[in-house]
Amino acid sequence: GQNIDQPTEMTATEGAIVQINCTYQTSGFNGLFWYQQHAGEAPTFLSYNVLDGLEEKGRFSSFLSRSKGYSYLLLKELQMKDSASYLCAVMDSNYQLIWGAGTKLIIKP
Amino acid sequence: GAVVSQHPSRVICKSGTSVKIECRSLDFQATTMFWYRQFPKQSLMLMATSNEGSKATYEQGVEKDKFLINHASLTLSTLTVTSAHPEDSSFYICSARDGTSGDTGELFFGEGSRLTVL
Numbered sequence: 001g002q003n004i005d006q007p008t009e010m011t012a013t014e015g016a017i018v019q020i021n022c023t024y025q026t027s028g029f030n031g032l033f034w035y036q037q038h039a040g041e042a043p044t045f046l047s048y049n050v051l052d053g054l055e056e057k058g059r060f061s062s063f064l065s066r067s068k069g070y071s072y073l074l075l076k077e078l079q080m081k082d083s084a085s086y087l088c089a090v091m092d093s094n095y096q097l098i099w100g101a102g103t104k105l106i107i108k109p
Numbered sequence: 110g111a112v113v114s115q116h117p118s119r120v121i122c123k124s125g126t127s128v129k130i131e132c133r134s135l136d137f138q139a140t141t142m143f144w145y146r147q148f149p150k151q152s153l154m155l156m157a158t159s160n161e162g163s164k165a166t167y168e169q170g171v172e173k174d175k176f177l178i179n180h181a182s183l184t185l186s187t188l189t190v191t192s193a194h195p196e197d198s199s200f201y202i203c204s205a206r207d208g209t210s211g212d213t214g215e216l217f218f219g220e221g222s223r224l225t226v227l
Binding site: 033035040041042043044045087096097099100101102 | 115143151152153155158200202216217218219220221223
């Protein structure tokens with residue numbers, strides 16, 4: 001079956017760096033997405049990786065290894081507003097998005 | 110960037126009534142829109158894929174007669190929850206992909222609609 005695994009919850013300190021991992025097993029692969037979702041709100045797009053390597057976008061970076069079925073989202077210089085859930089999603093061979101359950105990130109002062 | 114507008118953001122209704130939720134792509138044409146349901150502290154659950162001008166494709170376990178989806182134009186899809194019951198209370202989110210970006214284009218989300226059925 002298809003499966004996306006990411007930690008349920010993580011805690012980090014304001015100003016620090018945190019890495020949120022995502023492993024996947026899907027039928028085919030057409031890219032991996034990271035979304036940020038604040039409580040009670042819809043997800044917002046953070047990144048899209050389809051080739052191996054690191055994509056950097058400001059304080060956020062996303063890494064992909066297709067051979068390992070692995071991705072991570074790296075958040076630098078953490079701010080309190082970064083407290084949210086981070087969803088990993090993989091697009092399968094049918095171009096359907098398979099969603100992870102999300103990682104709740106708690107930022108402490 | 111592209112914007113998807115969803116309305117209403119919150120709705121409270123009585124059991125047995127029907128509720129319609131609209132999803133509009135404001136600055137792009139969306140040949141395909143997706144409807145999700147999300148329970149508290151859980152991931153998004155895809156309910157159906159809505160294609161402009163054709164019938165929606167429902168995921169297994171989703172009642173098509175209860176959750177009516179209409180995608181009448183390239184910028185509008187609607188989800189109607191018919192004869193709503195308290196167990197239908199949830200957060201419903203639509204998303205759309207810019208048709209010019211192909212199947213791998215970024216997925217834009219509406220703001221979500223929180224439905225509470227009394």
